[in-house]
Amino acid sequence: MGTLDRRTLLTRGGAFAAMSAASGVIGTPLIAQARTLRVGSYGGYFENSFKEHVFPAFTAATGITVESVTQPNSSDWLVTMQQATAAGSVPTDISLYARDTMIKASRLGGLIKTLDISKVPASANLDPYFVFDAGQGPLGVGAMSWFTAMVINPTEVSQAPASWADFWDSSKYEASLGLSKNFNALFLDIAAATFFDGGETFATDEGILAVIAKVAELKPNVALWWSAESQMEQAMKNGDVIGGQYYLDVSNLMAAEGFPIRPIFPKEGNPQDYGSWCLSAISDKDAEAAEFMNFSSDPATQALMSRKIGTAPLVAREKTDLTDDEFAFTSGAPAIKPAYEAYLDKETFIKEAWDKMVAGA
Amino acid sequence: MTVVGHIRPAADDAPPRPERAALRWRALGLAITLLLWTVVLVLCLVPLALVLVISVGQKVEGAGWEWGFTAENYIRFLVGAQWPAETTFLYLTQLYWSMRYAVVASVIAVVTALPFTYLMTRQSRRAQALWLVFLLATLSLSEVFIVMGWDIILSNNSGLPMLFAASGLTDWLKATGWFDVLRDWGLANPRNVKFKTSEFATVLTMSYLVWPYAVILLYPALSRLDPSLAEAARTMGARPWTVARTVILPAVRLPLLGAVLLLFVFLLGGYVAVTVFADPAKHTTAVSVYEHVRGSTLNAPFGAAQSVILLVTAAVFLVIGHRLSRTSRGGG
Incomplete structure (x- = not known):
C-alpha cells in the first residue's frame, strides 16, 4: 500500500x-x-x-x-x-x-x-x-x-489489446477507462506515438491540437479522469473502470496482491x-x-x-x-520518450487546450 | 505642571488613585484593541493583499512567474489565454459549476433539514439533546472522510451498483429499456449502472456534507417557535400542510435564507467532492485554482486571479442575500 x-x-x-x-x-x-x-x-x-x-x-x-x-x-x-x-x-x-x-x-x-x-x-x-x-x-x-503503462482488468477484458488504438473502440470500452486528468501525464505522448509521428508532432501548435483532438475522440470511453494516483487504484479495484493508464510498478504490486489488473506493453510502447x-x-x-x-x-x-x-x-x-521476471516487473519495451521541452515551452497553451478538450468547452 | 509630573511622585508612597486605575484599564483596552487589529491585519488583510498583488503577476513560460502589473490573468479567466485568436469560456463555465453545485446542494440540505429539525424540536428535551450531540459529533468527520465513504457506497463492486446487479434490478432495467436511458444520462456503462462520475453523486455528497450545519443553523429559530400558534391554526381547521405553509415557514423565513447563504459560501470552495465525483466537464473554479497554484505550471498569478473572482462572486451573493433578507423583514 x-x-x-x-x-x-x-x-x-x-x-x-x-x-x-x-x-x-x-x-x-x-x-x-x-x-x-x-x-x-x-x-x-x-x-x-x-x-x-x-x-x-x-x-x-x-x-x-x-x-x-x-x-x-x-x-x-x-x-x-x-x-x-x-x-x-x-x-x-x-x-x-x-x-x-x-x-x-x-x-x-x-x-x-x-x-x-x-x-x-x-x-x-x-x-x-x-x-x-x-x-x-x-x-x-x-x-x-x-513507466506509465497500459493496464486492463483481465477478468473483464478477455483479449489483451495489442495497440493503444484499441482503447478508441467504443463497442468494447464505452465509459470504462481511467485516464489521468493532467495535461502532462503523458497520454498526449501515447496518442502521438500511436496515431502521429511521436515527439515530432509536438513541434507545432497544429500538431499538438491534432493530438488533443484525437484524444477527444476517446472521451466517451473514459469513465474516470483521475487526478490522484489513489483514485485510479480504487477504480481498478472496485471495477469502476476496466482499463486505462497507470504506473507499471504499482500495477504489478497490485496484481501480486491478487487484484484484477494487468499491465501491458502494446506495440507502440509505454511512456518512460x-x-x-x-x-x-x-x-x-x-x-x-x-x-x-x-x-x-x-x-x-x-x-x-x-x-x-x-x-x-x-x-x-x-x-x-536482474532475472527476466524481476526486469519485467519494472520495465519493458518499447519506451516512449515524453516531449518534455514542448510541455514546458508551451505549457499555458497545452494545458488550456487539454483542459478545454477534457471539459468539452 | 503636567499630569504626568503630578502623578509620578504620588506613585511611590500613596495607594493608586481611582483615575490611575482607570487609566491603566484604558491602556489595557487600547493594547487589546491594537492586538486585535494586528491579528486581523496579519491574518486577513495581508494575505488578501498578497493574493491581489500576485493576481496581476506575470507567468514565465516553462518556469515560474514574476511580479508584474498585467490584466492578462483576468482577461484569461473571461476569454482564455489564446484570446483574441481564439475564445474559450472554460473558466467562466467552471465558475458557473461552482455556483450551481453550491446553490443546489445548500438548498437541498436546508429544505430536507427543515422538516427534520421541526420534528426534532417537538421531541422531549432529552431526545433533542441526544440528536444535537450526535449531529455535532458528525461534524468531526472531514470532507475527505465523507467523500471516501460515499465513494465506496457508489462503487461498482462494493456499493449500490453491486446491489443493482445482485438483486436483478440491472437485468430488469436492461429488459425494460430503462438501461439505455440511464446510459444516455451517463449513469450506466455497458455492464452495469454507474453513479461516478455524475452530478448526482457530487450534489448528493455536498449536501450530505453540510446537512448537520443546516440542522444546527435552523434549530434555534424552530425551537423558539411557539407550538400554540400551530395548535391554534389546527383547531381552526387548517390541514398540516396549510399550517406549515402559512404559519411555520413565514416564521423561519429569515433563518432559512441565512442558512442557505452560509452553506452556499461554505460549499463554494468545495474541492474533494468535486475532484472525486464530478466529470472534468463539470469541475469548479476551486479545482482550477488548486491546479494552477500547486500544479506543474506553477501559475500562481492565474490561480490568484481566479480566487479573487471567486471571492468577489461570493461577496456579491452575500450582498444580494442581505438585501433580500432586509426587504423580507421590512415586508413582514
Whole structure:
C-alpha cells in the first residue's frame, strides 16, 4: 500500500520537509565529525525502502551517513527550494527531480549546482540522455525511472489489446477507462506515438491540437479522469473502470496482491519518465553528493532499487543481474520518450487546450 | 505642571488613585484593541493583499512567474489565454459549476433539514439533546472522510451498483429499456449502472456534507417557535400542510435564507467532492485554482486571479442575500 502514496504525497511533503530541515539544523553540531548528506525522496513506501535498503548500503560503502528528507514529486518542491535558497538554508542537499521539474529548475536558475561529472565516473553506465545538461554543464544524474503503462482488468477484458488504438473502440470500452486528468501525464505522448509521428508532432501548435483532438475522440470511453494516483487504484479495484493508464510498478504490486489488473506493453510502447539527483546550489556537500551519485549509478545499486523499490533501472539490463521476471516487473519495451521541452515551452497553451478538450468547452 | 509630573511622585508612597486605575484599564483596552487589529491585519488583510498583488503577476513560460502589473490573468479567466485568436469560456463555465453545485446542494440540505429539525424540536428535551450531540459529533468527520465513504457506497463492486446487479434490478432495467436511458444520462456503462462520475453523486455528497450545519443553523429559530400558534391554526381547521405553509415557514423565513447563504459560501470552495465525483466537464473554479497554484505550471498569478473572482462572486451573493433578507423583514 505504501508505494501507492509516493507520488500522491504532494501536499504533505512540504510540511515534512520543513520538519526534517529543522531537525537537520539541530542535529548538525552533534555529528560534525562524521560525513553526512541529506537526500530527498518521495515519501511513503518509496522513501522507507530507500532508508531500509539503499542508504545503508551507501553508508557501508563510503562511510557517509544519509539523512532522508521527504519531498513531493512535483513542481511544488521548486517553490519550497526557491524560498529556502533565498533564506540561505535548504532542507536537503540532494533533491530528486523528474525531468520536466529539473528542466524547470534550470530555467528558474540559482537552484541547482553544476556537477563535476569526473567525480561521478559510474555515470558512464547510464545512457547520456540520463545525465542532464542545459548548456552550462551537467545538472542532474539519473536516479531511477518509472513507466506509465497500459493496464486492463483481465477478468473483464478477455483479449489483451495489442495497440493503444484499441482503447478508441467504443463497442468494447464505452465509459470504462481511467485516464489521468493532467495535461502532462503523458497520454498526449501515447496518442502521438500511436496515431502521429511521436515527439515530432509536438513541434507545432497544429500538431499538438491534432493530438488533443484525437484524444477527444476517446472521451466517451473514459469513465474516470483521475487526478490522484489513489483514485485510479480504487477504480481498478472496485471495477469502476476496466482499463486505462497507470504506473507499471504499482500495477504489478497490485496484481501480486491478487487484484484484477494487468499491465501491458502494446506495440507502440509505454511512456518512460525518470528522476534525477540534483545538488542544491547552496549546498557545500559537493564531494559527498558526487560519491552518492556515483554509488547510485552503479549497476548493482540500480538492480537493488529495482528489486526493493520497484523502479526501472537506468543502465542496460545486461549490466545488472536482474532475472527476466524481476526486469519485467519494472520495465519493458518499447519506451516512449515524453516531449518534455514542448510541455514546458508551451505549457499555458497545452494545458488550456487539454483542459478545454477534457471539459468539452 | 503636567499630569504626568503630578502623578509620578504620588506613585511611590500613596495607594493608586481611582483615575490611575482607570487609566491603566484604558491602556489595557487600547493594547487589546491594537492586538486585535494586528491579528486581523496579519491574518486577513495581508494575505488578501498578497493574493491581489500576485493576481496581476506575470507567468514565465516553462518556469515560474514574476511580479508584474498585467490584466492578462483576468482577461484569461473571461476569454482564455489564446484570446483574441481564439475564445474559450472554460473558466467562466467552471465558475458557473461552482455556483450551481453550491446553490443546489445548500438548498437541498436546508429544505430536507427543515422538516427534520421541526420534528426534532417537538421531541422531549432529552431526545433533542441526544440528536444535537450526535449531529455535532458528525461534524468531526472531514470532507475527505465523507467523500471516501460515499465513494465506496457508489462503487461498482462494493456499493449500490453491486446491489443493482445482485438483486436483478440491472437485468430488469436492461429488459425494460430503462438501461439505455440511464446510459444516455451517463449513469450506466455497458455492464452495469454507474453513479461516478455524475452530478448526482457530487450534489448528493455536498449536501450530505453540510446537512448537520443546516440542522444546527435552523434549530434555534424552530425551537423558539411557539407550538400554540400551530395548535391554534389546527383547531381552526387548517390541514398540516396549510399550517406549515402559512404559519411555520413565514416564521423561519429569515433563518432559512441565512442558512442557505452560509452553506452556499461554505460549499463554494468545495474541492474533494468535486475532484472525486464530478466529470472534468463539470469541475469548479476551486479545482482550477488548486491546479494552477500547486500544479506543474506553477501559475500562481492565474490561480490568484481566479480566487479573487471567486471571492468577489461570493461577496456579491452575500450582498444580494442581505438585501433580500432586509426587504423580507421590512415586508413582514
